[in-house]
Amino acid sequence: MAHQKYASCVEACNACADACDHCSTACLQEPDIKMMARCIALDIDCAAICRLAAGCMARDSEFAKQVCQLCATVCEACGDECAKHQNPHCQECAQACRRCAEECRRMSAGG
Amino acid sequence: MAHQKYASCVEACNACADACDHCSTACLQEPDIKMMARCIALDIDCAAICRLAAGCMARDSEFAKQVCQLCATVCEACGDECAKHQNPHCQECAQACRRCAEECRRMSAGG
Amino acid sequence: MAHQKYASCVEACNACADACDHCSTACLQEPDIKMMARCIALDIDCAAICRLAAGCMARDSEFAKQVCQLCATVCEACGDECAKHQNPHCQECAQACRRCAEECRRMSAGG
Amino acid sequence: MAHQKYASCVEACNACADACDHCSTACLQEPDIKMMARCIALDIDCAAICRLAAGCMARDSEFAKQVCQLCATVCEACGDECAKHQNPHCQECAQACRRCAEECRRMSAGG
Numbered sequence: 001m002a003h004q005k006y007a008s009c010v011e012a013c014n015a016c017a018d019a020c021d022h023c024s025t026a027c028l029q030e031p032d033i034k035m036m037a038r039c040i041a042l043d044i045d046c047a048a049i050c051r052l053a054a055g056c057m058a059r060d061s062e063f064a065k066q067v068c069q070l071c072a073t074v075c076e077a078c079g080d081e082c083a084k085h086q087n088p089h090c091q092e093c094a095q096a097c098r099r100c101a102e103e104c105r106r107m108s109a110g111g
Numbered sequence: 112m113a114h115q116k117y118a119s120c121v122e123a124c125n126a127c128a129d130a131c132d133h134c135s136t137a138c139l140q141e142p143d144i145k146m147m148a149r150c151i152a153l154d155i156d157c158a159a160i161c162r163l164a165a166g167c168m169a170r171d172s173e174f175a176k177q178v179c180q181l182c183a184t185v186c187e188a189c190g191d192e193c194a195k196h197q198n199p200h201c202q203e204c205a206q207a208c209r210r211c212a213e214e215c216r217r218m219s220a221g222g
Numbered sequence: 223m224a225h226q227k228y229a230s231c232v233e234a235c236n237a238c239a240d241a242c243d244h245c246s247t248a249c250l251q252e253p254d255i256k257m258m259a260r261c262i263a264l265d266i267d268c269a270a271i272c273r274l275a276a277g278c279m280a281r282d283s284e285f286a287k288q289v290c291q292l293c294a295t296v297c298e299a300c301g302d303e304c305a306k307h308q309n310p311h312c313q314e315c316a317q318a319c320r321r322c323a324e325e326c327r328r329m330s331a332g333g
Numbered sequence: 334m335a336h337q338k339y340a341s342c343v344e345a346c347n348a349c350a351d352a353c354d355h356c357s358t359a360c361l362q363e364p365d366i367k368m369m370a371r372c373i374a375l376d377i378d379c380a381a382i383c384r385l386a387a388g389c390m391a392r393d394s395e396f397a398k399q400v401c402q403l404c405a406t407v408c409e410a411c412g413d414e415c416a417k418h419q420n421p422h423c424q425e426c427a428q429a430c431r432r433c434a435e436e437c438r439r440m441s442a443g444g
Binding site for chain 4: 136148151
């Protein structure tokens, strides 16, 4: 498929969106939710922009690189916040965010 | 991860959304676009509901089953339309839609 | 515009999505977030399906009625949950959800 | 409501998303679709980023300004393309895009 050119970045965006969506729900069940408030807020943002980025790449959009560049910024912030928390869902989300940030930076830098 | 319980359905939804997004763009480059008009319209709908369904499952939403049930209906219609066209992107999209419809029906029927 | 036929329902969906998105953030700043956990989860679902429904109506999608029918169900659940909480953002969100549920039911029932 | 601070920009994003969604469907029914291919592709992108931007502002996201900045760029491109076509849906969409680009630029420049 033509969108294969972005295949690994699309896959990283989908995986990151799923991890963020899962993390937000799991955070809401933690005993100390207050501590997780920024994590939840960033999870919501990050899932939304990752799904947008996956769609833009799959459509080979004129703006795919610019969307991925912003996606990398959001993923990085979300990954940094998640990494502060020891819950497995946060640690897994941090990993997905960092991989996605890296893929998006590479993609937006040149293809 | 807790959302692993829906893992194969989430994966099918992501793959179907990507295939639909790719198909809509590829259809717009076909010599006879007019013939592809309904395919493009269904691709847009199908990509949107597949991404919603993936998110609902990843968040373990109360409405995940109902969203997947509707997603199955949309995927089936999109798959039937795509199957009429011989372009590789349509044939690949038809396959992704059918697999997603099946996963979503199974998921909404019981988990 | 042709999508004027659904104008009041599109408007209600956009307003409800915005109210839900606002409510989820405001809930995260409440002193007792734990009590707001289901409200936040439903806000996320409701915002997402309202934005899908607005898009489907604006595109005059074949599935607009079915999406609005499901949207009404989600709005009703979200409105019922929000109505339990006395915070102004929850009360305003409950109102937006109920208006949207009503518009979506009317739209899906006949046009 | 707290998200009132972005009220006019949120409203412009919602209106632009609806106009783009409507324009993409209407373009697919034009006698010469081929001529509308880029318009359709940009409509899809623009609707998606406008709905993301509306959500980010309503959630008072940390990234609302950056999302609006990118949204302005996409709206401008979509508005320029739509403005080339004399169909009423394209002309109306061009207007919605330009108003949204202006609101998003103002919002991202300072609040």
